[in-house]
Amino acid sequence: MNSIDHNHIDQFDLDQYLLGKLAAEESAVLEEHFVDCSQCIHRLQTTRDFLQALRLVAVQDASKAADNPRPEMRRYFWRTPFRNAFAVAVCALLAAAILGVILAINQIRRLRYEVMQAQSISAEWERRFEEERQAALLAHEERQGIERELTAQLRQMEADRQREQEHRAVEAGAPTALMRPGMNVPIFSLNAVTRSEQGPVGSASEVPLPRSPTAFILLLPLEVDLKYEDYRVSISDDRDRRMWSRKGFQPNRYGSLSVVLDSSSFRPGDYLLTVGGVTKQRGLTPLGTYPIRIIKH
Amino acid sequence: MLGESRAEEEMVERYKDGVSIIIGQIIHSRSATEDLSQETFMKAITKIRHGELREPVRLSGFICGIAKFLALEYVRKGRRLINQEEVGKAEQIADPAPSQLERLCQQEKCDAVRQVLNELKVERDRNVLRRYYIEEEDKDSICGDLGLTATQFSRIIFRALERYRKLYMKHSGTP
Numbered sequence: 077m078n079s080i081d082h083n084h085i086d087q088f089d090l091d092q093y094l095l096g097k098l099a100a101e102e103s104a105v106l107e108e109h110f111v112d113c114s115q116c117i118h119r120l121q122t123t124r125d126f127l128q129a130l131r132l133v134a135v136q137d138a139s140k141a142a143d144n145p146r147p148e149m150r151r152y153f154w155r156t157p158f159r160n161a162f163a164v165a166v167c168a169l170l171a172a173a174i175l176g177v178i179l180a181i182n183q184i185r186r187l188r189y190e191v192m193q194a195q196s197i198s199a200e201w202e203r204r205f206e207e208e209r210q211a212a213l214l215a216h217e218e219r220q221g222i223e224r225e226l227t228a229q230l231r232q233m234e235a236d237r238q239r240e241q242e243h244r245a246v247e248a249g250a251p252t253a254l255m256r257p258g259m260n261v262p263i264f265s266l267n268a269v270t271r272s273e274q275g276p277v278g279s280a281s282e283v284p285l286p287r288s289p290t291a292f293i294l295l296l297p298l299e300v301d302l303k304y305e306d307y308r309v310s311i312s313d314d315r316d317r318r319m320w321s322r323k324g325f326q327p328n329r330y331g332s333l334s335v336v337l338d339s340s341s342f343r344p345g346d347y348l349l350t351v352g353g354v355t356k357q358r359g360l361t362p363l364g365t366y367p368i369r370i371i372k373h
Numbered sequence: 374m375l376g377e378s379r380a381e382e383e384m385v386e387r388y389k390d391g392v393s394i395i396i397g398q399i400i401h402s403r404s405a406t407e408d409l410s411q412e413t414f415m416k417a418i419t420k421i422r423h424g425e426l427r428e429p430v431r432l433s434g435f436i437c438g439i440a441k442f443l444a445l446e447y448v449r450k451g452r453r454l455i456n457q458e459e460v461g462k463a464e465q466i467a468d469p470a471p472s473q474l475e476r477l478c479q480q481e482k483c484d485a486v487r488q489v490l491n492e493l494k495v496e497r498d499r500n501v502l503r504r505y506y507i508e509e510e511d512k513d514s515i516c517g518d519l520g521l522t523a524t525q526f527s528r529i530i531f532r533a534l535e536r537y538r539k540l541y542m543k544h545s546g547t548p
Contacts, residue, residue: 087531095506110391111392114390125541126533127506133483
């Protein structure tokens with residue numbers, strides 16, 4: 077009788093015995109059984125032969141690999157689980173590379189878009205700046221023009237004010253240069269010119285005056301019928317701006333109008349005196365023009 | 374006497390393979406194993422004739438004990454020779470190199486194993502055999518790593534061994 081039942085012995089027990097992994101007591105019990113069991117002996121022999129041959133094959137393969145390492149190493153490598161790890165690593169690297177490329181492309185696109193946006197914004201700001209600079213220049217020029225115009229208006233208003241003061245003084249009886257008793261008052265007799273004669277430089281009558289303020293008299297001979305109720309005399313400067321105008325003139329017995337003026341109201345230059353006749357029916361009728369050139373010495 | 378001789382022959386025939394396996398587990402030399410097997414049976418027969426086997430039902434254990442004792446004694450003797458540098462007695466140790474016939478048998482077994490390995494379609498099965506028989510890893514560890522149940526594991530081993538057995542028998546002409 078064997079100490080253990082044959083049915084209780086499996087391949088794993090036999091393997092463990094051949095691999096020397098059983099305890100001494102377990103080995104003794106198993107040996108006591110299989111030494112008299114042809115089936116177990118047969119299985120043990122087969123397993124032992126397979127085990128020895130398997131180890132020998134491994135040794136032979138290792139020896140071949142040592143002699144010719146590259147193909148054997150490659151074969152061993154591809155037969156081992158490292159193949160899967162290698163494949164996973166390669167896939168991971170590829171995935172990482174692709175992901176990196178995609179991210180880089182996206183980053184480049186985003187940066188390019190931002191650069192374009194920045195350029196667009198910069199161009200917009202540049203355009204606005206240029207517009208504002210142009211607007212500032214225009215405003216500056218306009219302001220200068222307005223200043224010039226205001227200055228001219230101020231001067232004109234100043235002159236008007238002065239004339240108005242003189243006029244008021246005359247009306248109020250205040251002694252002005254015109255009203256003050258004088259001597260050696262220059263009298264200039266002017267000649268009327270027609271429209272065709274007007275314009276050339278040589279046609280104006282020269283009126284030489286001293287630089288110090290003084291009164292002077294202009295005689296305006298009328299070369300028309302004296303049928304008008306009243307006469308008006310106006311003075312304009314060379315820019316055709318009216319400086320002075322007065323009605324109520326009456327011709328003397330020689331058919332001339334006399335106008336007393338203050339030299340301080342005139343600067344050297346060309347002026348034009350215009351005489352018109354006034355009737356109730358027809359209003360003002362131009363009768364003649366008298367160009368003069370004020371010269372101060 | 375004739376009956377005893379026949380009984381002794383039957384005993385040798387019945388136990389020789391088992392005794393060879395037991396001794397072969399301790400001594401990895403085929404010639405030494407054969408010598409020690411013969412010595413085992415000589416000692417066993419002598420002891421039996423002297424009536425040292427008191428319980429016949431314990432014959433298997435009796436023979437196993439003698440075989441293991443002799444194998445261990447052989448190993449101890451070999452160590453003593455090496456330790457004491459008794460070069461003069463070196464010829465008592467059998468040449469461990471296999472004979473030409475043994476090499477031929479080994480090559481046949483290797484060819485069968487290679488064929489078994491090549492016929493395995495799943496790399497996992499090759500891994501099981503390698504880790505279990507060559508690297509001597511624990512069965513549970515292998516099953517855990519490869520996601521195998523104990524039944525699947527045993528089936529892989531069984532099929533490989535069966536295929537090997539058939540191939541080897543076919544190559545060697547064994548019925």
